Amino acid sequence: MVGTGIKRGTAELAILSVLEGGAMHGYEMARRIEQQTKGALRFTLAALYPMLYRMEQHGWIRGAWETSSNGRRKRCYRLTPAGRKKLSPLRREWADLFRALQRLTKVAHA
Amino acid sequence: MPDWQELVRQRLSGLALDAAEKDEIHAELAAHLEESYELFCAEGLPQREAVQRTLLQVADWQDLQRKILIARRREQPMQKRVHQLWIPGFLTLTLSMIFLITLQKLGFQPRIVGRGPNTILFYAPWMASLPFFGALGAYLSARRGGLLGTVLLTSVFPVLALTAAFLLMFPIGFVVERVIGRPVDFSIVATAILRDGVGWLLVPGVALLAGGFLVHLLFNRRSWSKETAVG
Numbered sequence: 001m002v003g004t005g006i007k008r009g010t011a012e013l014a015i016l017s018v019l020e021g022g023a024m025h026g027y028e029m030a031r032r033i034e035q036q037t038k039g040a041l042r043f044t045l046a047a048l049y050p051m052l053y054r055m056e057q058h059g060w061i062r063g064a065w066e067t068s069s070n071g072r073r074k075r076c077y078r079l080t081p082a083g084r085k086k087l088s089p090l091r092r093e094w095a096d097l098f099r100a101l102q103r104l105t106k107v108a109h110a
Numbered sequence: 111m112p113d114w115q116e117l118v119r120q121r122l123s124g125l126a127l128d129a130a131e132k133d134e135i136h137a138e139l140a141a142h143l144e145e146s147y148e149l150f151c152a153e154g155l156p157q158r159e160a161v162q163r164t165l166l167q168v169a170d171w172q173d174l175q176r177k178i179l180i181a182r183r184r185e186q187p188m189q190k191r192v193h194q195l196w197i198p199g200f201l202t203l204t205l206s207m208i209f210l211i212t213l214q215k216l217g218f219q220p221r222i223v224g225r226g227p228n229t230i231l232f233y234a235p236w237m238a239s240l241p242f243f244g245a246l247g248a249y250l251s252a253r254r255g256g257l258l259g260t261v262l263l264t265s266v267f268p269v270l271a272l273t274a275a276f277l278l279m280f281p282i283g284f285v286v287e288r289v290i291g292r293p294v295d296f297s298i299v300a301t302a303i304l305r306d307g308v309g310w311l312l313v314p315g316v317a318l319l320a321g322g323f324l325v326h327l328l329f330n331r332r333s334w335s336k337e338t339a340v341g
Contacts, residue, residue, distance in 0.1 A: 053178060054180075073137070
């Protein structure tokens with residue numbers, strides 16, 4: 001299980017990444033992230049929505065109410081062009097960080 | 111099944127947002143809880159346990175309310191400028207001027223560099239304090255989300271205000287001298303601009319900027335480590 005601090009840092013990347021696959025609402029997003037990371041990243045309601053609202057304020061995602069097939073209204077989020085633009089450098093930064101950590105731990109265990 | 115909408119409304123009743131926005135948030139969070147509850151029920155949990163497990167998603171409703179408020183707080187561009195530039199800028203200017211006046215009142219004599227009309231006055235203790243004032247302005251601006259340009263502009267704000275004062279002073283002086291019929295000696299004006307420009311603008315500006323830049327570097331490092339949550 002990944003520690004809380006790292007989770008907080010990866011949250012933006014996780015949300016932007018799942019939204020790259022298409023629009024979805026908060027609950028679906030949390031489920032998708034949990035499934036795709038095999039439970040390593042788990043978003044509770046309390047962690048997810050402040051993050052979504054903040055990202056919406058930054059203009060990276062946009063939420064809009066939609067009615068689902070069962071007649072329920074849900075707020076679906078989409079990636080904006082600004083969000084899409086944010087995603088690739090964010091991916092690169094995290095990849096660099098993990099590579100660096102990997103190198104470091106290899107040296108530490110050598 | 112609990113009335114999730116009502117539950118969220120009660121627990122987030124202190125959300126200080128406009129009614130429509132508040133309703134939207136209540137509805138969205140209620141929908142999330144409802145789906146979560148339904149999934150637990152579908153997994154075979156008894157209703158009571160499903161409710162408990164669903165409510166575990168929010169350990170502290172007050173904290174959630176505070177976080178939502180911070181995330182949704184919108185600042186208009188004008189408000190942003192006021193918080194990131196004008197307030198910290200004027201504070202830096204006021205404090206640095208109060209400090210200078212206090213030094214003068216306490217009898218600190220300026221350091222004199224040069225001779226005759228080329229004399230430049232330096233208040234050494236004031237100069238030494240300027241990086242701190244610059245850093246203070248920069249810190250206040252950066253804390254409100256100011257970008258590099260705004261942060262540095264805030265740190266040199268006292269010098270910008272002095273520049274504006276000088277720029278106003280010379281044409282006014284020029285007009286006054288014309289009115290009273292005294293010939294204007296441009297070499298004196300040029301010397302005065304150069305002298306005061308160095309003593310009151312250039313050197314203090316560099317000192318203020320040094321403090322501001324240092325804060326920018328520290329702030330950047332801190333936000334990076336906060337974002338990555340490493341170290």
